[in-house]
Amino acid sequence: MNGVDRLLRLGDDALIAAQRLAEWHASSPEMEEDVALANIALDQLGAARLFLTYAGESLGKDEDALAYLRDDREFRNCLLVELPNGDFAVTMAKLLFLSAYQLPLYTALAARPDERLAAIAAKARKESAYHLDHGSQWTIRLGDGTEESHRRMQDAVDQIWPYTHELTAGEVSRTDWLANVEPVLDEATLARPADDGWAPDGGRSGVHTEHLSCLLAEMQVVHRAYPGARW
Amino acid sequence: MVTPRQAAAAVVDPELRVLTIEELGILRDVRVDGERVTVTITPTYTGCPAMDVIRADVQQAVRAAGYSDVAVETVFAPAWTTDWISDAGRAKLAAAGIAPPHRAGPVRLSLTVRCPRCGSPDTEQLSRFGSTACKALWRCRACAEPFDHVKAL
Ligand SMILES: [Zn+2]
Numbered sequence: 036m037n038g039v040d041r042l043l044r045l046g047d048d049a050l051i052a053a054q055r056l057a058e059w060h061a062s063s064p065e066m067e068e069d070v071a072l073a074n075i076a077l078d079q080l081g082a083a084r085l086f087l088t089y090a091g092e093s094l095g096k097d098e099d100a101l102a103y104l105r106d107d108r109e110f111r112n113c114l115l116v117e118l119p120n121g122d123f124a125v126t127m128a129k130l131l132f133l134s135a136y137q138l139p140l141y142t143a144l145a146a147r148p149d150e151r152l153a154a155i156a157a158k159a160r161k162e163s164a165y166h167l168d169h170g171s172q173w174t175i176r177l178g179d180g181t182e183e184s185h186r187r188m189q190d191a192v193d194q195i196w197p198y199t200h201e202l203t204a205g206e207v208s209r210t211d212w213l214a215n216v217e218p219v220l221d222e223a224t225l226a227r228p229a230d231d232g233w234a235p236d237g238g239r240s241g242v243h244t245e246h247l248s249c250l251l252a253e254m255q256v257v258h259r260a261y262p263g264a265r266w
Numbered sequence: 267m268v269t270p271r272q273a274a275a276a277v278v279d280p281e282l283r284v285l286t287i288e289e290l291g292i293l294r295d296v297r298v299d300g301e302r303v304t305v306t307i308t309p310t311y312t313g314c315p316a317m318d319v320i321r322a323d324v325q326q327a328v329r330a331a332g333y334s335d336v337a338v339e340t341v342f343a344p345a346w347t348t349d350w351i352s353d354a355g356r357a358k359l360a361a362a363g364i365a366p367p368h369r370a371g372p373v374r375l376s377l378t379v380r381c382p383r384c385g386s387p388d389t390e391q392l393s394r395f396g397s398t399a400c401k402a403l404w405r406c407r408a409c410a411e412p413f414d415h416v417k418a419l
Pocket residue numbers: 381382383384385386406407408409410411
């Protein structure tokens with residue numbers, strides 16, 4: 036994997052995660068959560084802009100060209116971030132699993148010789164720690180909550196789990212990822228799914244689910260309808 | 267005569283309006299090379315939406331001090347943390363009813379935050395994410411007032 040590929044993966048994970056989280060805006064279960072998810076989306080968007088700007092310098096494109104003018108096959112994000120939000124439990128499972136991956140990834144990147152990448156990662160890592168904490172707290176609250184919330188949280192974990200294999204197929208080991216996830220599932224009284232099941236992938240090479248196409252259609256439509264439009 | 271450094275340092279943060287960008291710790295350097303002034307700032311959070319406003323305000327302030335060739339650069343290392351907020355800045359936050367962050371160390375959510383109005387330690391977090399990326403929303407159980415807290419980062 037060359038430097039540009041890595042930057043596109045990092046940037047696309049953050050960009051698509053931000054776009055999905057933004058869908059909760061004004062429809063979260065409570066107002067505080069609305070603000071929380073918007074803030075996490077903003078953190079992801081901030082990181083995405085830095086990674087994509089950096090990647091674009093090697094490709095002769097700016098951040099907007101990369102975000103708005105690429106088609107689905109050109110995106111390098113993992114499948115997990117493009118999956119629909121589902122109910123609130125699914126969104127929290129996605130948040131927990133993604134941040135349990137981004138935190139050790141950014142920590143490792145912060146020590147790399149590429150100073151610019153290291154500086155962005157060191158910055159984003161601090162924000163990831165808050166995201167992981169938020170996802171963990173909700174997973175525990177719902178898992179160790181009522182019969183209904185427990186059932187929904189377990190369903191969410193089971194549903195998203197297959198997509199976590201793609202996260203740990205690269206620079207973050209399964210062991211490091213599980214170290215962030217297992218204690219949370221334990222405390223939440225949730226069963227950890229087995230690791231020998233279905234393991235969809237393809238996101239890193241541009242083979243996505245149909246959900247990404249729908250997400251991109253909404254995210255890109257204004258920019259494509261009015262090329263060069265500015266706020 | 268206002269120096270470029272003094273002009274940039276006096277710019278007010280658009281989201282924490284009681285603090286200057288120097289007190290907040292996001293002003294990293296002011297360099298003068300002949301006619302050109304280069305101001306270096308760093309964001310509090312990567313997605314901080316106030317950065318564009320801060321850049322424009324710095325430009326305007328340094329120009330008003332008589333320097334027409336102004337460049338504003340952004341750096342990310344060393345990363346900003348709440349430890350960069352000066353003691354004067356902390357005092358100003360508290361005086362404005364915003365509980366300042368704890369000093370140093372990893373994020374310890376179990377530490378109590380004192381109510382900036384009545385000083386009571388009997389407070390609770392309502393939401394980890396507040397009106398801006400850098401704040402959390404808290405409430406005092408003693409005087410029942412909600413307040414902002416600049417969360418440790
Ligand atoms: Zn009080």
